[in-house]
Amino acid sequence: MPPAIIVEHVSKEFILRHNRALGLKTRFLGLFHKNKREKREHFLALDDVSFTVEQGEALGLLGHNGSGKSTLLQIIAGILQPSKGRVIANGRVAPLIQLGVGFNPELTGYENIFLNASLYGFLNKDVRKRVKDIIEFSELEHFIDTPLKNYSSGMQMRLGFAVAVNLQPDILLADEILAVGDQAFQDKCLDKIAEMRSNGMSLILVSHSEDQVNKFCNYYVRLDHGVTIDHGPIIKLEVEKVEFQQ
Numbered sequence: 001m002p003p004a005i006i007v008e009h010v011s012k013e014f015i016l017r018h019n020r021a022l023g024l025k026t027r028f029l030g031l032f033h034k035n036k037r038e039k040r041e042h043f044l045a046l047d048d049v050s051f052t053v054e055q056g057e058a059l060g061l062l063g064h065n066g067s068g069k070s071t072l073l074q075i076i077a078g079i080l081q082p083s084k085g086r087v088i089a090n091g092r093v094a095p096l097i098q099l100g101v102g103f104n105p106e107l108t109g110y111e112n113i114f115l116n117a118s119l120y121g122f123l124n125k126d127v128r129k130r131v132k133d134i135i136e137f138s139e140l141e142h143f144i145d146t147p148l149k150n151y152s153s154g155m156q157m158r159l160g161f162a163v164a165v166n167l168q169p170d171i172l173l174a175d176e177i178l179a180v181g182d183q184a185f186q187d188k189c190l191d192k193i194a195e196m197r198s199n200g201m202s203l204i205l206v207s208h209s210e211d212q213v214n215k216f217c218n219y220y221v222r223l224d225h226g227v228t229i230d231h232g233p234i235i236k237l238e239v240e241k242v243e244f245q246q
């Protein structure tokens with residue numbers, strides 16, 4: 001079986017624009033000399049990152065703020081293009097990346113289910129078969145005909161998660177997914193991810209919680225300033241039950 005995801009020598013360069021605060025006089029002159037104070041800097045957010053996720057495996061992406069985790073996940077999801085290198089995905093990828101990505105705020109929750117699923121490559125007839133399960137999982141029955149712009153961030157997260165997991169993806173990309181939402185829904189999501197993992201789904205999980213990565217993942221990659229500084233298997237320690245004698 002081919003690997004689920006191959007990340008080959010991926011680099012990503014952004015152009016940072018620095019705009020200095022302008023004084024009144026300069027601001028006035030600036031009307032005639034636009035962008036005179038803008039400085040551009042090339043910034044390497046990812047530098048030659050490579051790894052493979054085998055079918056049914058789960059990889060945890062770790063690293064400090066700004067180390068490049070979300071950028072890498074967006075490249076794997078096809079939302080961003082790498083500046084160098086390439087990503088190969090074998091199977092249907094469901095990205096749970098940022099709130100609102102893949103949704104239209106003007107459309108209702110119901111309409112957004114179809115929009116979002118079409119981005120994952122599902123046909124409307126396939127989605128119709130699953131739409132009841134999606135709505136039920138999201139627990140948003142009463143709001144499903146309301147425009148998404150009136151949803152709270154937690155409600156949007158529920159809908160995004162419900163679509164992604166009920167379409168049975170081969171590979172789930174999850175970026176700090178559980179940062180929003182109440183405890184009961186978070187637990188339901190974690191149970192669902194565990195169930196999907198036991199059914200062979202591959203996973204790339206970005207998390208600041210080492211516990212979460214230890215629980216769900218077999219391997220980890222740690223990034224620092226866009227470079228892989230550490231990687232390896234996650235050894236699950238079986239904690240023996242200790243009986244205390246009174």
Ligand SMILES: Nc1ncnc2c1ncn2[C@@H]1O[C@H](COP(=O)(O)OP(=O)(O)OP(=O)(O)O)[C@@H](O)[C@H]1O
Binds near residue numbers: 043045065068069072
């Ligand atoms: N569109 C962009 N334009 C310019 N710089 C960007 C862009 N997106 C990300 N960056 C920069 O790339 C670096 C990596 O950002 P990224 O969001 O991937 O980090 P992260 O590891 O996911 O951080 P966090 O843990 O805070 O979510 C940061 O320095 C960020 O400022």
